[in-house]
Amino acid sequence: MLDFLKFCKSLAKNNVVHIDNFVFKLHYRLTVIVLVVSSVLITTKQFFGDPIDCEMDGTFNNMFDTYCWIYNTHIIKNTLENEILPGLGNYHDHIKTETPEAADSDEGIIKQKYYQWICIVLALQALLFYTPRYIWKNWEGGRLKMLAKDLGGPLLTSNWDQEAKDRLINYIVHGKDCHNVYAIRFLFCELFNLINVVSQIVLTNWFLSGQFSGLHVFTDLMNGEDPLKMVFPKLVKCTYNSYGSSGSIQKRDALCILPLNVFNEKLYLIMWFWFYFLSLLSAVALLYRLLFFCVPFIRVYLLMARTKYVTKGIARIIVYQISFGNCFILYQLGNNLNPIVFRELIMGICNYLQSNKKHQSLSAEITFPI
Template sequence: MFDVFGSVKGLLKLDSVCIDNNVFRLHYKATVIILIAFSLLVTSRQYIGDPIDCIVDEIPLAVMDTYCWIYSTFTIPNRLVGRVGKDVVQAGVASHVDGQDEVKYHKYYQWVCFVLFFQAILFYVPRYLWKTWEGGRIKMLVLDLNCPVVGDECKDSRKKLLVDYFHTNLHTQNFYAFRFFICEVLNFIIVVGQIFFMDFFLDGEFSTYGSDVVSFTEMEPEERVDPMARVFPKVTKCTFHKYGPSGTVQKFDGLCVLPLNIVNEKIYVFLWFWFMILSILSGISLIYRMAALVVFQNRFQTNATEI
């Protein structure tokens, strides 16, 4: 397991000089680490096994696995409901009638690792922009004040230089602060946009996924319809089409097991809660920032009027 997550340990490095705030770091550090770790996890077969295993007669199993992985599998949503031990229900893969029973195809699992990595890149974009715009200015101004080997007299003189610099250039750094505010707004847009993106990716299931899972645990066993089984089914069906000896198309129904979805369902439950908490914290941070700007403007105008 250390080999899987060892490649992201470099992201845990703490900066010697802080140029942002805690909420900002939750976006580009904590969230990026989480998404990359999950992306690596779903591609690690040594812990999960084959992502798909199908059973069917007259078709080689390796061919069936590859075919169903590429062309997707399906479930029958109306067969997910049933009484345990009485109704013949197996994760929505009971026999169905073509044209009458609704069929839901599942194609997302091929893209989960790529989507998670793409999301990690998006969350790092504001950090990259801010580092580019900031240009190491704060680190230059600190002048090794955070270094323990520097003497107190040297620190005091450098602190005085730093105070003089801010006093002289107090009103010339507005654009610098404005660009940081842009990055904070971009963080909020990205996290909210990611929620809508994952809702689209999972066919409209993500927006209520976490709350549905919580509600599911509070229901009676005989009334439960597992939302994780609906979104991430572990047992599905796949139809293989093959030309017979006379040239007619023969259909072979196969039963497929998706061990990877055992991990996927937990990943997206965690991401639902994480993204909701992160979006709330980002919204509060923006409100605080705007309130601080309004108070500063009012205070500045009041002081100018009094003068």
């Protein structure tokens, strides 16, 4: 439990150096924390008690609970509107006439076999949401942290001198190839985020028997209906076969309560809204990144927005003479440097480009492998 709390704390803390953006953080911070916490809560009895309680022939038996939890529970689809026992209805009359064809029809039995796997699936989804962050963190390799050093504080330090300024200018102006690869790798991770969240919608929909995707969840909710009543019923039946005194098989049924479904239903409703919202936000972020890389004048305005008191002419000189990778790492530095430091860096790059100095080799102290 302590290790789990430490992991959540490491995700929630605000890093000194930001190597990604807000949308990226929604994937590996907020989403991962919610999924991991939900997975832990589902497995904790002190909050919800036993996940299932079954009554058979007027008795409660742990063996019935275990059997129904492991094998399956079910409801009858055409009795979901029953006000007294929704999903159960006139069960005994129905089961006598049940046929394989009826089981597949609208009046068939709906089985639930996924309750015991929800905590594992949530943990797996959390791992998948964290994967792009893990990949990008390894590819980034602490580059921004090394470049920013102690230059992000509200007060200027002695670390910001002419030598440090010249080293940063040389690194940004001359690091064309490695910076382009750096930027493309970040684009790949943003694409990975989008593919992952869309895949999570498909995976969850398959896991919940096709009841998760589509707009019916939203429309049912707006109409005051329970959109996941077939997926997370609170009352279910469980059929138990045993041998009678004559050796014949007796089919017995138990009435089961699933208190955990009160939490599961609310959780997956939130997940439905959140996954679709995150998909849209990730698509917009990916489009923004593509425009940033492909359209120079957009980089001009973004650089002006990032730097105070910098004219459009200065921004054009920088953007049109350095690569998109250089602009990307310069913009990332703007998220981590003191505003005064960043403005002086921008002015220094502009003066360097205008002075037509001969290109000098990179300083080995700030050169990073691709």
